[in-house]
Amino acid sequence: IIMFLNLLSQVSSAIFPQVEAAQKMSNRAVAVLRGDVVSGTIWITQKSESEPAVIEGEIKGLSPGLHGFHVHQYGDSTNGCLSAGPHFNPFGKTHGGPNSEVRHVGDLGNVEAGADGVAKVHITDKLITLYGQNTVIGRSMVVHAGEDDLGTGVGDKAEESKKTGNAGARAACGVIALAAPQ
Template sequence: MYLIFVLVLTKIIAHQGCQHEQHNHKEEYKINNLIYAVAILQPDNGSGVNGIVKMISDGYTTTIQAKITGLSDGLHGFHIHEFGNLIKGCISAGPHYNPHEKLHGGPNDQERHVGDLGNVYSENGIANFKITDNLVKLNGQYSVIGRSMVVHANEDDLGKSDHPDSKSTGNAGARLACGVIGISGPFELD
């Protein structure tokens, strides 16, 4: 009987230890209650477009900053897509991340996908972008960690044109570069 008690007690202690380890593991990427993430944009189909996207979240809002090179001058759609699967290039990233089943819109619209970040503006082949958003999360049920950032060939019409793709993709065209969003250690935004 004593042996059974010891075995059961050992199992309970081991289980609690595992739970403690799991809890620590889940929280280890938080630094001063901030969560950091990055996506390295790689060119698709020889586009020559590259970039880096940095994200910092306090759990309520997320600041997203990007620097993208190799784009033609003008506006280009910029979105978070559903999957982090880039096996077939950017096309396998799936549609815009839209867990609430909304219509496509702009980042300031009530009706929008979580992944709708609007446009980046490129001048002389360089686009700098910065936004603070309250729908994009780096933790919880709707976290974008493991999903993809995608920059497109055309301007995102923000769901406001008569084009048949306006309410789903903003008619932003081909995917020029993409990268998976991953957890990062701390960094400074520019």
């Protein structure tokens, strides 16, 4: 048994550093969004830990207009997009827009679909990261049915605005997965 454990330890040392190194070297992630009628592919690229992330892609099947776009806490789709949980919020802030001083890390504002139902996504964001303990890898990307009010809702919409931006139902989602480096 001792010889087996020593061999296992040697094999693990040889394999796991390579896996860990590959994860550290990748500067890209991908989320394939799926919903009942909405679908898309979103790429996240970050050249280094100190650089902002660039989020690009295309989402099809949306109604024309603005749609909330967020990173959610969990990479879980066992109950559709509901399993993705709340917006990714490691610092315990209230909801805001992508340029707000106070916001969830996952608050990316809105994407705009044209008359053809297609939203071309190009966002540069300083809080989204592919590195460290607050990485978005393994979480979910979600596009919502409605417009995100960026935390500015008033009256009976104010409380929910500070949590979700009143963006409505989750139209499509996908797990953010590690992609081959670029």
